[in-house]
Amino acid sequence: MASSFLYNRMDCISKFKLGFLIVLGLSMGCKQEAHEPVRSQKKVWFKALHQSGDLVEYRHELTLYTDSTFVYDSKEKDHGHSKYEKFEGIAFIQNDTLHFSRNDMNGAGSKAVLKNGMLEFANGTNSFRLEVVENHTPLKSVINLRNHPDYALFTYYPSKKRDRNTPYDLSPAEFEKVRELIHCVFEEQKANLKSNQDYIKQLIPYRNKKGELEVRVNMFCNDKLDPNGFKYRTILMNDGGKCNVTFVVIFKSNYYVDFSVAGEA
Template identity: 30%
Template sequence: MKIRIIIPLLLFGLFIQCKNQIIEKTKIEQILAINNYDYRGSEKFELYSDNTYIFTSIKKIIGPEKVEKFKGIYFLKNDTIYFDQSLHAYNKSKKAVIKNNFIEFVGGIFPLKIEIKKNRLQTKNKLDLRKYNDYAFFTFDSNFYAIYYNYEPNTIKPYDLNQKELIEVNQILKKCFSENNSKLKNLSKYVKQCTAIINDKKEKEVWIKCYCKDFYIENEYKYSLIDMSDGGNCNISLKINLTKHSYSDLSTGGLG
């Protein structure tokens, strides 16, 4: 009698084990994105083939680490990821866009983009940044950028550069630094943060901020815009007008 009971239990246990192994094998990591903020912590986003995701935030502050983990369901359409409600507790983003090797979260209460380290999806980047690895690109958002740039509300729109335009931006930037070499360092000494827009005259414009490379900036300049009020020639800003093929509004250390 005992043998009759034990055998079905063993078979049931083997069935559960095999089922779990099948689930694990079919749950493939599609995207792994990580931002490392050195001593301040990290953010990690994992996207799986079974339409689940895990978002992990680690904040290193005084005292023990604060670890927050959010799990949920997503729906993918082309290069856009739509989330269920579970990520709302972090920054309230309802969707994210896969763009130029980053996950850009849209509509959140603060800007958030996370660098992709692994990607099994057939998504294509608009920009090839292998020759421009000290450039970072940010999508214009009127909710957050007022502190960085002066503009009239509702007069400009976000724009995505193509590769040809990126090459021209780099060429004009080289020209700017060459013509102003008495007060600027060599262009290669800076990281470049770029925001492309359509201005109130319907012209393509790129707002650029350049900062001297150092340990902290070089690691984090790709994640968020830097706010610096001084810095001399380690804090450069200018505008490049791709419609007019020119640059303007060059300033150093926050001064014109």
């Protein structure tokens, strides 16, 4: 009887130990699965591109991610020479401005604002622009130029120390008004101009010393070798015949002045 009792007791203990080990193993497996780290994949938050050039090719691409990191790739290609650079850092948004942890990416500083589909770097001396191709940030453009691919809007920068004109940003309604007046120019200056679709238009709005709104309009023939170049920088041309046209739109008089073709009034 004693041996039978001892055997049953040992058998019970063995079963208890086995059950305890099974439960312990299951609980350890559950804990390991529950505490497995979840890796969040960063996504593209903002992307802008500068791609232009004929004799010298330029390609700058900025990618900003959801974890506030950014990558800035630049490439400049000349005859038989190429230069590649890559910049990485941190960026953040404050009001309407993007701030970057680096200021050596394109020679125009570490701050940029979003204007009319372009990201514009400016440090008071130089400016550099990239076209926005993807944007999930709170920053939005006032004027959407995607439906007007022959137009580009630029910030006014005083050319002289005593220049009393001040920069101004057009509203969508004011932009449409400028387009209407440009149409009038083509109607009245048919003998001096090609067709509207043959030109790209660069607009530079500002307020004069009296506070009146004016817009400098530069028009040039389409450049097949560098079709996007006009979006990134204002064009200066001394000649060009009908491919070099300038005038100023005056909002107060609802008309235009200083019309010239190839530098000749």
